[in-house]
Amino acid sequence: MISFTLNGQPVSVEVEEDMPLLWLLRDELQLTGTKFGCGVAACGACTVHIDGIASRACQTWAADVAGSEVTTIEGADSKAAAAIQQAWVELQVPQCGYCQSGQIMSASALLSEVPKPTDEDIDIAMDGNMCRCATYARIRKAIHRASEIMEA
Amino acid sequence: MLHYLDKALAAPKPSRRSFLKMSAGAVGGLLLGVPVPKGASAQNGDDGLIQPFVHITPDNRVIVLSKHLDKGQGAATGLATLVAEELDADPAQMLVQFAPSNPQVYANLLFGVQGTGGSTAMANSWTQYRESGAAARHMLIKAAAEAWGVATESITVSKGMVSAGGKSATFGELAAAAAKQPVPETVTLKSPEDWTLIGKKLGRVELPDKTRGSVGMFGIDVQPENTLIAVTARPPRFGGTVASVDASEALAMPGVQQVLTIPQGVVVVADNTWRAIQARDVLSIEWDFSNAENRGTDQLIAEYRALLEQPGLPAGTRGAGAAKLSDAAEVIELDFTFPFLAHAQLEPLNITIEYDGSRARLWSGFQIQTIDHNVASAVLGIPFENVEINTTWAGGSFGRRAISDGHYTAEAAMIGKAWLEATGSARPIKMVYTREDDIKGGYYRPLHLHRVRAGVDARGNLSGWEHRVVGQGIMIGTAFEDFLVKDGVDESSLEGVNDTPYAIPDMVVDVHHPSVGVPVLWWRSVGHTHTAYVMEVMMDRLAAAAGRDPVEFRLAHLEGEPRLAEALRRAVEAAGEVPSGMHRGIAVHKSFNSYVGEVADISLRDDGTVKVEKVACAIDCGVAINPDNVVAQVEGGLAYGLSAILREEITLTDGEVDQFNYPDYTPLRITDMPEVSVEIIESTEAPTGVGEPGTPPIGPAVANAIANATGQIITELPLSKHGLA
Numbered sequence: 001m002i003s004f005t006l007n008g009q010p011v012s013v014e015v016e017e018d019m020p021l022l023w024l025l026r027d028e029l030q031l032t033g034t035k036f037g038c039g040v041a042a043c044g045a046c047t048v049h050i051d052g053i054a055s056r057a058c059q060t061w062a063a064d065v066a067g068s069e070v071t072t073i074e075g076a077d078s079k080a081a082a083a084i085q086q087a088w089v090e091l092q093v094p095q096c097g098y099c100q101s102g103q104i105m106s107a108s109a110l111l112s113e114v115p116k117p118t119d120e121d122i123d124i125a126m127d128g129n130m131c132r133c134a135t136y137a138r139i140r141k142a143i144h145r146a147s148e149i150m151e152a
Numbered sequence: 153m154l155h156y157l158d159k160a161l162a163a164p165k166p167s168r169r170s171f172l173k174m175s176a177g178a179v180g181g182l183l184l185g186v187p188v189p190k191g192a193s194a195q196n197g198d199d200g201l202i203q204p205f206v207h208i209t210p211d212n213r214v215i216v217l218s219k220h221l222d223k224g225q226g227a228a229t230g231l232a233t234l235v236a237e238e239l240d241a242d243p244a245q246m247l248v249q250f251a252p253s254n255p256q257v258y259a260n261l262l263f264g265v266q267g268t269g270g271s272t273a274m275a276n277s278w279t280q281y282r283e284s285g286a287a288a289r290h291m292l293i294k295a296a297a298e299a300w301g302v303a304t305e306s307i308t309v310s311k312g313m314v315s316a317g318g319k320s321a322t323f324g325e326l327a328a329a330a331a332k333q334p335v336p337e338t339v340t341l342k343s344p345e346d347w348t349l350i351g352k353k354l355g356r357v358e359l360p361d362k363t364r365g366s367v368g369m370f371g372i373d374v375q376p377e378n379t380l381i382a383v384t385a386r387p388p389r390f391g392g393t394v395a396s397v398d399a400s401e402a403l404a405m406p407g408v409q410q411v412l413t414i415p416q417g418v419v420v421v422a423d424n425t426w427r428a429i430q431a432r433d434v435l436s437i438e439w440d441f442s443n444a445e446n447r448g449t450d451q452l453i454a455e456y457r458a459l460l461e462q463p464g465l466p467a468g469t470r471g472a473g474a475a476k477l478s479d480a481a482e483v484i485e486l487d488f489t490f491p492f493l494a495h496a497q498l499e500p501l502n503i504t505i506e507y508d509g510s511r512a513r514l515w516s517g518f519q520i521q522t523i524d525h526n527v528a529s530a531v532l533g534i535p536f537e538n539v540e541i542n543t544t545w546a547g548g549s550f551g552r553r554a555i556s557d558g559h560y561t562a563e564a565a566m567i568g569k570a571w572l573e574a575t576g577s578a579r580p581i582k583m584v585y586t587r588e589d590d591i592k593g594g595y596y597r598p599l600h601l602h603r604v605r606a607g608v609d610a611r612g613n614l615s616g617w618e619h620r621v622v623g624q625g626i627m628i629g630t631a632f633e634d635f636l637v638k639d640g641v642d643e644s645s646l647e648g649v650n651d652t653p654y655a656i657p658d659m660v661v662d663v664h665h666p667s668v669g670v671p672v673l674w675w676r677s678v679g680h681t682h683t684a685y686v687m688e689v690m691m692d693r694l695a696a697a698a699g700r701d702p703v704e705f706r707l708a709h710l711e712g713e714p715r716l717a718e719a720l721r722r723a724v725e726a727a728g729e730v731p732s733g734m735h736r737g738i739a740v741h742k743s744f745n746s747y748v749g750e751v752a753d754i755s756l757r758d759d760g761t762v763k764v765e766k767v768a769c770a771i772d773c774g775v776a777i778n779p780d781n782v783v784a785q786v787e788g789g790l791a792y793g794l795s796a797i798l799r800e801e802i803t804l805t806d807g808e809v810d811q812f813n814y815p816d817y818t819p820l821r822i823t824d825m826p827e828v829s830v831e832i833i834e835s836t837e838a839p840t841g842v843g844e845p846g847t848p849p850i851g852p853a854v855a856n857a858i859a860n861a862t863g864q865i866i867t868e869l870p871l872s873k874h875g876l877a
Contacts, residue, residue, distance in 0.1 A: 016406065023426035027381070032373035033365020035547070036425070037498050038587040042814035045498060073365035085363040092355060092780055095788055096224025097362030098370060098498040098547025104363060126822045130814065132498045132548050133224050134791030136825035138784070 004065045006031075007075025017063035022046045024062045025072060033073035033101050037130070044129030047102035048072050054109035054125075073101040079150060080111035087146035095133035103129050107143050116147050200327035201291060203335070204257050205284035206235055208292075212312070212324025214241045216281070217251040219258035219266060220273040221519045222358070223497075223546035223553065224788075225843040226781040227273040229356045231281050233777055237349045238285030238341060239292075241323065242312030248357050253521040253541035267520035269554040269674065271744035271841025274777055278839055279341075286339035288330070295329035296321060344775070344836060353780045358545065369545040371516040372502045375582065379504065380409060382567050382583040383428045385435050386417040389444035389807035390594055391669045394418060396438045402431040410574055411435070414566040421571060425584055445669025446807040449599065452668060453489060456601045456622040460487065464620055464662035467641045468650040473660035476616030480607025482697035483616075484690065488604075489868040490623075490682040492802035493597035493675055494811075496819055499547020500585040501560050501593075507568035508578035511538045514564065517546025519553035523631065527558030531565035550792065551674040552595060556630035559595075559671075560585075591817050592809040596802055597675035598624040599668075600645065602686045612698030614709060617659040621645050623682075624672045625665040640665070644674065648683030648848065653713040653742050654691070654706075670804070676792050680743040680848040685797075688739035688852030689867070692859065702738060702856070715772050716740060716747045718833060722770035723749030726831050734765055737857030739849035744841025746773040747833075750790060752826075752853035756861060762876045764794060764826040764854055771830065771845065774837035782842050783830040789846025790828065795820035797851040798877040801870050 003012040006029070015024055020039075025031045025048075037045030039058045046057040049071040050064075076085075084107050087093075094100045103126070110117055110125040117125070122143050131139070201208040207215040216235045222228040228248040236246050251258045251266075258266045261276040289309055296314045297304045299321075307316040314321050344350075361369060368374070387393060397418050399411035407427035412419040418435055422428035447455075477483055503516040505528075512532055518524045521541050529536045546553060555561075564583045571581055585593065600623035609615035625642025627633050636643060641663055643650070650661050675681060695705035703724055710717040720740040730736045733755055740749040753766040769786055776782045799818045803810045811817040830846075855866045858876065871877040 019424075019426055023424055027375075027424040027426070030375065032375070033367055035370075035498075036372065036500065036584075038814045039429075040587070040813050040815065043498065043587075074367070085360075088363045089355065089359050092359060092784060094224075094356075094359055094362040095226075095784060096498070096546065096548040097358070097366050098224075100362055101365050123823050130498065130819055130821060132496060132550070132792075132819055133788045134795065134820055134825065135784070135788065136791070136820075136822040137787055137828055139822065140825075 002062050002066050004067060005069040007071055013062070015062050017061060019062045020058050021048070021060040021062055021065055021070070022057040025057060031072055031074055035098055035101055037099065043099070044102040044106060045099050047105040047129065049105060049109060052109070052112065054106045073105060076105065076108060078108060078112060080146070081108040083146040083149040084108045084111065084142070086149055087142040091138050091142040091145060093135050093138040093142050095135055099129060099131045103131065103139060107139070107146070110143070111146060111150060115150060117143060198328065200324070201288060201331045203284060203288060205281060206239070206288045208288060208323050208327040208330070210324050210327055212245055212322045213247050214239065214245050214323065215247045215249055218248050219251045219260070220268040220277070221250070221517060221543055221546055221549070221553070223517060223519070223549040225273070225785060226356055226778060227268065228358065229354060229781065230274050230777050231277055232357055233349050233354050234277065234281035235285035237347055238282045239289045240309040240311065243349065243354055245312050245323070246357060250543035253518070253525045255522045265520065265522035267522060267554065269519065269551070271844045274839040275745070275841065282341050283339055286341055287336050290336045290339060291330040291333040292323060292326050294333040295326045299329060350777050351775065351779060354778055356781065366545070370499055370547050371504065371544040372499055372547070372584065374504045374515040374544060376504070376506065376580045379580045379582050380421050380423060381425045381428045382419050382421045382581050383425070383432050383586065384417045384419045384563065384583065384589070385432050385437055386589065386593070387439050387444065388592070389439070389441050389446060390671060391444040392439045392441045393443070394437060395440040398436040401434045401436070405431040405434065410571065412567065412570040412574060414563070414570050416563045416566065419567050419570070421581060429586060441807070444807055448805045448807065449492070449803045452599060453601070456599070456666065459622045459664045459666065460601060460603045460620055464622070464664040465640050467646055467663045468661040469659070470656060471658035473658055474605070474616055474618035476658035477605060477607045477618060479609060480615040481610045483605055483607040484693045484697055485605045486690065486693070486865070486867055488602040488682070488686050490600045490685070491869060492599045492670065493796055493800050494591055494802055494817055495550040495552035495675055496591065496817060497548030497550055497552050500587060500590050501552070502582060502584045503560060503564040504580055504582040505564045505568040506578060506580040507532060507572055509572055510534060512565070512568065513540040513542065514561070515542040515544055516561070517549065517553055518543045519546070519549055520555065523556065523558045524561040527561045528565045531562050532569055550676040551678070554674065555595070556627070556632050587813045591811050591813055594671035595673040596670065597681055598626060598672035600682045602682065604686060604690055606690055606694055608694050608698040612700050612705070614654070614656050614694065615658065617656045619649055619659070619661045620663070621649070621661070622664040622666065624668050624670070626672050626674055626678070628665060644679045646683065647679040648687060648741065648743065652687055653716050654709045655712060656709070676789065677743055677844040677847040680741065680844070681793070681796065684739065684741040684743070684848030685851045685855065688741065688849065689855050689865070692737070692856045693865065706740060716742050719747040719770045719772050720749040722831055722833060723751050723768050726770060726829055727751035727753070727768035731766070735857045735861035737853045737855065737860060739852040739856065741848045743845045743848055746771060746840045746842065746845040748786070748845045748849050750849040750853045752850065752857050754854060754857040754861065760875055762854065762858060762871060764824070766827045767850065767853070769828065769830045769846065770833055772833040772835055773842050773845070774835050774839040776832045777839055779832055782832055785842045786830045786846035787828045789844060790850040791820055791825060793847040793850040794824070794826070794854065797854060797869050797871055798824060799870050799872040
């Protein structure tokens, strides 16, 4: 039995210790907001927060999150996440949108840590999140915009 | 190609007309078997006003039925804009749903079947969806006039409200009465000066949901209760087959329900995706490669090079063809090599099927619904009307989901059938590709080689152009062959060369389409992905040979092409002065009836790699229905092209694909993204393509900038081969 906090609620699940958190979330707990892109931590589509740190769910074992607080896009309600979501719509960031759960989780973790990021901060925080539609220019602008929204 | 698929598509093959007839015939009668009503006058109105493209619900929502897949290109919002404009709806009340599969009602008017691609969504829907909105508006007005006892002329409609005198009503309040009105035979559309939504910024209808996890939107997120997961072990060489399989270890793994052998490979069905993948890893399979493609890309390139020495199929001649080369003052001769490319859309291919032996329901980001529908019906051996095709939002496509042989629908149908036979159960099954399945799975942009000899005369004008292309034709052997391949020549290998807008008075083009067992497909902007590169790199070399400025040289050869010339001028103007420390390259190209100029400014990093710093772009795509979406598509389109030229390449060794996943097939990252400006050229012409035309010019613009920076002429892609990326 693996117990952890998921989006603020306690959960206990009976799964293999080495089942990736991604598939635990998607297939066992029916939380499909966290996306499968590559399975090898190379695209960032499965980014979630584990104890506030942006992490790739596809390369995190179920056993690794025992006792942790896991937040997925469905439960992203921090000040930073709300600002990011608002800026994302304002600047019309998503195209296909498939990577955007991961982009938003990475960007909100960045803003929680660094409220006024530079372009270089953004490059470092977001380089692991691939967007095949290449919405990168708008992602960059929207992170700066979200930073303003948070200040206001 | 799998035999049963040839059979399944035998009927639609002969011509475009019979393809449509076959599909339509299979439907039975107009609108039969789909949840689209038989005409408003037949409705009792309880569900509001229901027309094939527009529903108005009693709770005051306007639902637009999108016949087009939306894979991020914004088609859904585009169609909603057209309806809302003519209906005078409030944008906030607009919703979009994907239309059911019915080629009689929802055909792409340019294809004759229901499908999305070739940047045609707005072009073919432009009149149809506006007329649908105008018809619904007319019926609402008639209903209000009857209810209020006033003349229709006294009624106004604005932002979702119908008003006359002191009376007013919402669309929802009038919907039931409007449903009883006859559908008008003809409608008058607004003049452009009366537009309030077309050409303005209308936010994309689905974006708020896409910032909250896109719950239930994508095919891969469809999981009806009790859904099982299927992953397939496919032959590691294209055309291979299963010789024998030992599944005993896999069957003993937790969660595994069945191991099924189908023509495409060996399928593990399990209760969880990870468990299915784990079990697939321990399958012991012997493959039969006797009919497989066993060549590697080095060998293919060597064979293609040999073909460059031999005359190909004649594809086009202008004037005196190559003969003029003997008069040329300078001749430039270059060979080009373009690799196989994977689409690598972020949502891996997937399809969910629920099949009980007589009826089937399928969910996926279907892109050519008529083909997928026919293939599912043929493979399952059940009538067309017993198959329900549910189109979901798609996590990218770039061409990958527009499959002319319906291969993954066929595979899912095979799995559904084999599962039912093995278990008697009708549980839904979701077939999922892993990223490795996707990267190694073929349907690539085909490998192409070009050889060009072109000259300029003593006055610096083009004089003779000889062009040979070697590459697989993507239409050859598909349902589209008979109307897109002529005399053996697949135009999709030559578009952008054969029909070049440049005034080249003397030109000759020929082509070889070698038979290769690697499945190939259209890839964002199709043939233009390589033809634009060749044409625009050549134009820079020829301008240099003529001692002319590359912009002036192009403009001099575009006198009959004012829209293309303007796109180039505007892009150059927008780019301004070359920033210090940077090097500039330009390119201009027409594709999908749109005109795009791009100016790339690059710098060289200390390690010798290229950083594309800025791109200025100008596009003429006719009326820009949603200008911000046009900008987004051009930004993304050119970045997709940039991604390809930097590092993307699929290679094969002895028939096996060398790359496996994003660590070694490496699309663009945020750190590679240039600053992009996009200028939309004002136009009153009908809308043309937007999703693809931004892609072709970026490659040659960057290549020309590299040539200007270093003198190196890049004729073999990607740039990473040369240490430049």
